[in-house]
Amino acid sequence: MIIRGFSTNAGVSSFANLWNHGGWFPNGAGGFILSFQMVVFAFTGIELVGLTAGETEDPEHVIPKAINNIPIRIIIFYIGALAIIMSIYPWNSINPDKSPFVQVFAGVGIAAAASIINFVVLTSAASACNSGIFSTSRMVYSLSKEGNAPDSMRKLTSHKVLLML
Structure with a gap:
């Protein structure tokens, strides 16, 4: 959608939407910082890594690998998803009453x-x-x-x- 220049009611999809429309933090960095509360909450299950350490055959190898993958997963699933959605729809055109994911799929025509x-x-x-x-x-x-x-x-x-x- 981004590469082909998908047209939305807010304009054409483009990576430029990430820095246009007020830039990265048009209302300040406070909202971005506060959003990490939700990200951390989503990863509160990380204690499962420690709990399963006693059940894996090679905890010295498996546990550090699992812990080191957490930042990568946050970048892909949170920051990556936000970057893609905001490239398709600028932040100021997303309806706060609807899921941005639903808006993207609906924009493609998936009923x-x-x-x-x-x-x-x-x-x-x-x-x-x-x-x-x-x-x-x-x-x-x-x-x-x-x-x-x-x-x-x-x-x-x-x-x-x-x-x-």
Whole structure:
């Protein structure tokens, strides 16, 4: 869309939209800095990296690699997504009542854009719930092994999953 010069109601898509329309921080850097609160919140599940360290065969190699990939993931999934969306639609033409992702898909002509985004959000929520269940069960298992939780929480299935009876 950006390379082909996709036309929107706000003009033509271009990387120039990133510095036109007031530049990078037209209303100051405060909003940008405050947005990191949400980014950090999205990565609060990073404790799972430490929790799974005891379950991996080579934690000295796997854990640093996973931790070092976090900044790359933030750049790709947050900053990259923002750069692409703002290249297609300038920041001042995005409707705050709608998802910018829905606006991009709808602009391409995908009628089911809202449904696609809702599916992605629900899948992400289910994944987050699954991670929560995993981390909680492993924590209870560890506590049980140390004698700080009931012995029944020490039972695992043949696939090393906590057996909750």
